[in-house]
Amino acid sequence: MGIEVLKTCIGCTKCVTVCPFGAISMxxxxxxxxxxxxxxxxxCVSVCPVKSIVISREAEKKDLSGYKDVWVFVEFSDNSDxxxxxxxxxxxxxxxxxxxxxxxxxxxxLCAVLLTDKNRDYxxxxxxxxxxxxxxxxxxxxxxxxxxxxxTAVMALINKYKPAVFLYPATYKGRDLAPRIAANLYVxxxxxxxxLDINKDGLLVQSRPAFGGNIMADxxxxxxxxxxxxxxxxxxxxxxxxxxxxxxxxxxIKIGKxxxxxxxxxxxxxxxxxHVKIENAEIIVSGGRGLKTKERFDVLHELAEILSAxxxxxxxxxxxxxxxxxxxxxxxxxxxxxxxxxAFGISGAIQHLVGMKNSDIIIxxxxxxxxxxxxxxxxxxxxxxxxxxxKLIEKLSERKEKVGN
Ligand code: FAD
Ligand code: SF4
Ligand code: SF4
Numbered sequence: 283m284g285i286e287v288l289k290t291c292i293g294c295t296k297c298v299t300v301c302p303f304g305a306i307s308m309x310x311x312x313x314x315x316x317x318x319x320x321x322x323x324x325x326c327v328s329v330c331p332v333k334s335i336v337i338s339r340e341a342e343k344k345d346l347s348g349y350k351d352v353w354v355f356v357e358f359s360d361n362s363d364x365x366x367x368x369x370x371x372x373x374x375x376x377x378x379x380x381x382x383x384x385x386x387x388x389x390x391x392l393c394a395v396l397l398t399d400k401n402r403d404y405x406x407x408x409x410x411x412x413x414x415x416x417x418x419x420x421x422x423x424x425x426x427x428x429x430x431x432x433x434t435a436v437m438a439l440i441n442k443y444k445p446a447v448f449l450y451p452a453t454y455k456g457r458d459l460a461p462r463i464a465a466n467l468y469v470x471x472x473x474x475x476x477x478l479d480i481n482k483d484g485l486l487v488q489s490r491p492a493f494g495g496n497i498m499a500d501x502x503x504x505x506x507x508x509x510x511x512x513x514x515x516x517x518x519x520x521x522x523x524x525x526x527x528x529x530x531x532x533x534x535i536k537i538g539k540x541x542x543x544x545x546x547x548x549x550x551x552x553x554x555x556x557h558v559k560i561e562n563a564e565i566i567v568s569g570g571r572g573l574k575t576k577e578r579f580d581v582l583h584e585l586a587e588i589l590s591a592x593x594x595x596x597x598x599x600x601x602x603x604x605x606x607x608x609x610x611x612x613x614x615x616x617x618x619x620x621x622x623x624x625a626f627g628i629s630g631a632i633q634h635l636v637g638m639k640n641s642d643i644i645i646x647x648x649x650x651x652x653x654x655x656x657x658x659x660x661x662x663x664x665x666x667x668x669x670x671x672x673k674l675i676e677k678l679s680e681r682k683e684k685v686g687n
Contacts, residue, residue: 283322283468285338287312287334287335288334288335288336289334290333291312293308299538300326301320301325303319303438305320306326321437322337322437323466325430329541344507346505349445349446349507350390350391350444350445351392351393351447352381352388352390352446352448353381353394353445353448353508354381354450355374356395357374357453357456358371370404370407371453371515374394375411376451376515376518377449377451377518379411379520380513380518381449382411382523385412385414388446388484392413392414392415393415394408394413395436395439396418397419397424398418399425400420401418401420405530409528411520412524413528414525416528416530416531417439418530418532419435419535421537428541428544429458429459430542431537432459436459438533445508446508447508447510448509449478449512449513450510450512452512452513452514456512460473460512463510467506467508469508469509470506471510471512472490472501472510474512475488475512475517476498476517478513483504486502486511487500488509488511491636495613495632495633514617516616516617516618517640558592560609561616561617563594563620564622565590565591566591566611566620566622567582567585567591567593567624568596568626569593569594569596569625569628570596571602571627571628572627572649573627573667576604578668582626585678588682589622594609594623594638595609596611596628596629596634597634599628611634611638613637615637617640618641619640619641619642622641622645624646625638625646625647625655627647627648628646630653630654630655630658632654635654635655635658643660644658645663647670647671648663648667649666649667
């Protein structure tokens with residue numbers, strides 16, 4: 283990769299003001315880039331009004347020997363909620379737990395990347411998850427999230443410290459940031475991995491469903507670094523492990539306000555039914571096409587109320603108009619990992635199973651004794667889904683009344 287300023291430069295100096303690394307100066311009214319300072323972050327490219335700065339990205343045989351360590355992008359909860367401000371999201375711990383295993387296999391360090399307005403003793407929290415090193419960048423510009431701001435900082439860290447593996451959560455932010463970085467660096471990115479491993483050549487094996495979920499593909503990035511993958515929340519298991527001393531590498535990256543090309547005008551908080559969003563639910567009562575009608579499906583909400591559960595659905599139920607898509611569990615919906623998953627009239631197609639098979643206890647109700655969902659269920663109930671749903675509500679209500687009295 284390289285960078286150059288074309289003769290078409292009109293000398294507007296916009297690039298000088300956005301460069302976080304002071305790499306651009308004006309010489310004879312033309313921008314000149316100091317290649318010893320430039321991290322190829324790309325911030326100047328996007329502000330140039332006449333597209334005079336070009337980063338070349340032709341694939342080249344790189345020396346990969348200097349790339350080491352496993353990095354995880356740590357995501358914080360939605361900053362618009364003051365109660366949750368600065369709280370590390372659960373998915374980050376899931377990725378760190380998985381990252382720890384990969385780092386052990388590579389005999390590398392596990393590093394957490396923190397872009398935040400201020401450090402809130404995060405290293406103490408992260409030391410419970412086997413983190414060896416924290417790359418910390420503090421800047422008020424990290425609130426609220428912005429693609430240009432975040433990618434500029436992350437690119438600078440990557441170009442300076444050269445990680446071998448970089449994992450991002452497949453959340454709204456991670457799904458926005460990781461492709462931007464992959465495109466800027468001209469490296470591969472595997473989205474929505476369901477398993478990660480290291481092969482005998484020390485390469486990251488990125489497994490994910492392909493061809494509509496009918497096969498599992500193992501994807502390698504042998505010629506570029508970092509090897510980058512996104513993983514959805516609830517796919518990896520949290521496993522705590524105490525670190526020794528967590529080393530903190532504090533990077534001062536100057537981020538000017540003018541890097542942002544997008545400003546948030548208004549945030550609309552979406553209402554959702556059920557007790558909690560399905561990705562965070564401890565109990566999910568889920569329904570499929572086997573419940574036949576929307577009226578019958580709606581009875582699931584009564585059971586959810588009794589159990590303080592959230593309502594999930596198969597894609598067929600969503601497509602039939604029984605419930606909104608945000609309740610869909612599976613490959614093209616949400617991945618869940620509740621303590622209890624109840625499935626009424628769901629067949630157990632592979633695209634549904636990948637989204638819920640990691641639940642602690644699965645109870646399936648289906649009229650077909652050979653339904654594939656029984657293959658992942660702890661308890662299999664063969665019978666009419668709607669009848670059993672009604673009976674369950676009746677029994678649980680009776681019990682609740684007795685306990686209440
Ligand atoms: P069906 O397959 O119609 O099964 C209904 C089940 O109900 C059957 O097992 C039947 O025996 C049972 N049944 C019927 N009557 C009764 C009764 N009276 N009592 C009890 N049981 C009864 N699917 C998802 O769920 N989530 C996804 O994210 C998803 N993503 C996909 C992505 C792609 C690219 C593709 C190609 C497909 C995807 N699908 C997804 C669709 C998936 O392949 C299945 O079509 C879908 O999961 C089927 O939903 P279902 O089990 O509710 O319906
Ligand atoms: Fe500065 Fe980034 Fe442009 Fe390089 S790519 S000159 S570091 S803004
Ligand atoms: Fe030249 Fe573009 Fe920089 Fe303006 S932003 S000085 S036109 S390279």
